[in-house]
Amino acid sequence: MPKERKKVLCMDAQRHAEYYGMQRTFDKLYAKSKAGETFTGLMELVLSPDNIMLAYRNIKANTGSYTAGTDKQNIGDIGRLPPAEVIGKVRKIVTGSEHGYRPKPVRRKDIPKPNGKTRPLGIPCIWDRLVQQCIKQILESICEAKFSNNSYGFRPNRSVEHAISRTYSLLQRAHLHYVLEFDIKGFFDNVNHSKLIKQLWALGIQDKQLLFVLRRILKAPIRMPDGSTVYPTKGTPQGGIISPLLANVVLNELDHWIDSQWTEHPVANRYGTWRTIRTSEVFDKSKGYQKMRNSNLKEMFIVRYADDFRIFCRNREDAKKTMEAVTRWITERLKLEVSPEKTRIVNVRKRYSEFLGFKIMVYRKGGKYVVKSHICDKKLQLEESKLGEQAKRIVKPAQGRTQSEEIGLFDEMVLGIQNYYRIATCISLDCRKIHRRVMTVLTNRLNTESGCQLVREGGAMTDSEKERFGASQMVRYVSGINRPIYPIAFIKYKTAIGISAAVCCFSPTGRKKIHDNLEMDxxxxxxxxxxxxxxxxxxxxxxxxxxxxxxxxxxxxxxxxxxxxxxxxxxxxxxxxxxxxxxxxxxxxxxxxxxxxxxxxxxxxxxxxxxxxxxxxxxxxxxxxxxxxxxxxxx
Missing domain, CATH: 1.10.30 (DNA Binding (I), subunit A)
Structure with a gap:
């Protein structure tokens, strides 16, 4: 029998770091940060040739890299230059001026939101994006060593699925049925610059030249759509490459403060013991938690994804006191404002709590409470509307597009919805509602005098299509077109998998589960x-x-x-x-x-x-x- 080829595990970011010989540098920074060391002289690493080349490599893979800033240039313009010229120009931009680094104005673009409002997006010039990527690559390994395990947004190897898995676990296994829903008013627009710089210093990033450059990035002028220029005194530009990392730095202090109230409380650690579960060594704090429940300490757990976070408590009294304490802490320590009308306590035994596009509650089943989740109402309505509009374009394609191309876009939307929401326990019920609307549109509009053009048979499916939709009787074709229309209702619930504590991008042992090193010289x-x-x-x-x-x-x-x-x-x-x-x-x-x-x-x-x-x-x-x-x- 022929040998089965071993499937090579590959993470793009790690593979790129291997190409440019930077992985060992990142590993060392992570290990030193984990050991509590401080860092000076980081600018030498930021502006090293390999780091600049790696930054180009990572940026060019992003489709947004072809969006021009105020200088009308994109990543293609950088790619056409010789390597030495690019390295020299990046260094000159950052250190060449007598006044220090001065980023060009950020182009402001307002992105429409489903509720009719707009979200401000800041698009830096491509050279400034390259500088930000150089800085991010060095800072990320240092910050990752300090970040809380309860933070899931904009971090390597962490996702919405991990955040939802943790949420399900706290509701169903830990029986924490009082959920605190918080909303920080305009978080990205109101980050305090001085506070952020102090937080970076506290994390061990004590290179004054680098902190100066970061302050200049934060204060980069903004070119408004009407041509005027605004000079920000607070906030991080949404759209900047480094902004998500800086947002996590700001809220990392909140994560650790919540952790210190319960999971990382000295009592929990004092009575904790090491246990072997399956093949992993786990520090079991259950005895410490039992002791703490007999005290006046408030049991609380946080799950955070970027600026969206939920805190879980055992009873309403604890939830009320926790909400007051957290609101005051955010106001006083982070200089941010909590929106009182959007902040509430939800008893998930009685009603749904919304988080990351899902609505989640628990219901009694066989003497215990079990999680039930759906796509939240606003998102369901939005996805149904978008898919319905795309179904109309299959019948009447947009100018310059064919029916086959419109079917391709429809199929992409179906896969996007299914891949994101399939961890909702009631996903099949929700997708059935969308399917009915879509099929009504297609059937009515493709029903002509010569007969219905929506047929059951067409071109052969690809292997991946067969694997996903081959068993479905709901696949349809437009007569004369071989491209299948994917049935959104053909979907099965997928158990949300939590993140493994052993996985880490910045240590050789932590990468083993997710990435295989290059097997060549x-x-x-x-x-x-x-x-x-x-x-x-x-x-x-x-x-x-x-x-x-x-x-x-x-x-x-x-x-x-x-x-x-x-x-x-x-x-x-x-x-x-x-x-x-x-x-x-x-x-x-x-x-x-x-x-x-x-x-x-x-x-x-x-x-x-x-x-x-x-x-x-x-x-x-x-x-x-x-x-x-x-x-x-x-x-």
Missing amino acids: TTLFAYLREHPPKGHSLEYADCRLSLLSAQKGKCAISSECFLQPDSIVCHMKVPKEQGGQERYSNLVLLHRRYLPLLTNQDAAALKSICKQLTVTRKQLTEINNLRTAAKLAAI
Whole structure:
């Protein structure tokens, strides 16, 4: 029997850090931060060539990188420059001026919200985004060591699913049925700059030059839609790369204060004992909690996702006192205002509590309380409306689009809704409501005089479509179009999985469950990094590393491993003279000895070279494919 190929676990951020040799640096920063050390001289790491190149790599994968700021430039403009020029310009932007770093004005754009209001979005210039990414990469590993386990938003390897799983656990297993719903008024617009800088200092980030740069980022001027310029005195720009990390720094103090009231209280730690559960060593605090329940201490647990958080209590009296204390603490310590009309105590045995687009309560079943959750009413109405509108566009496509393209957009929306909300216990009931609305629209509008164009049979599904919808009788097609219309009602509840305490991006043992290291000679990557190609762009240099990984360190023609780094050549399939671009799809790594076979020589000379290199029939096919791409005659 053929051996099954081992599935390689890969996290993009970690793989990119490996390409640029930064993973070990991040691991060291995390370990030092965990040990309580302080950090100075971080700007040297921020402005190191490898960190700047890694920042470019991470930004270009984001579709927002092609959105221009006030300088009208995007990531493509940076990618076309040589690596040395990009590194030099980033360093000059940050340290070259006698007045220090001065970010260009941030472009303000108002994004419509479902309730009719708008959300202000700040779009920094692309060079300032690159600077922010450089800083974020260094700060993230330091901050992650200090962040609470009860924070789930905008952090590596944490998600909405983890936050909802923890919520279910506190309601169903810990029986904490009084939920405090908090709302901080305009959190991102009201962050106190001085307080934030002090919090960063307390986390051990004590590089004054870096803190100066961060203060300048916070105070970057904002270019309003009417052309006027505003100079902010508080808040973090929504849309800035570093803003989510800074928001977590602000609220990390709240997380730890709540933890100190119960889960990290000295009594809990004093009576705690180490236990082995399955294969993991766990510090069991249950005895400490029993002691604390006999005191006047208030039992409370927090689950936070960015600025949206819930606190769980055992009874109404504790919940009332906790709400007063937390409201006062947020006002006095964080200089933020809690919205009284949106802050409330919910008994989830009687009514739903809303969190992250879900409405959650518990009901009695077999002598105990069990979690029940739905898509919350506003979101259900919104998703139903959006999918209904897209169904109309299947019948009457938007200008410049085909029916097949509109079906593709509809299918993407279906997958998006299902993937996000499938951890709601009653997801199938909610999706059935949406399905009825959608099918009514499609059936009515595709019902013509010649018959209904909505049919049960069409083109063959892909393997992934068969796996997901192959057993469904609800798949439909538009007559004459082979693309299936995905049935949103064909969905099954997925148990929300909590985060494993052992998982961590910044330690070798913590990465084992989520990421496999590169199984190839890393000195090849180091050589390519340290010897950037002359006369080529940053995008070209970055793609060489991707190709080296994708080709598993082997030549595309001979499939032999590259033994000597200087034997690696990055070849353009379509030459520049013929309009070829320095993009991943147009590049391939070859052994240097095969280059003469890709030049315009006479047939006899080419055959002689083939004979010298003992080119096989398979290799000749690869060579001729590359020659054809360059409009050269086959050998």
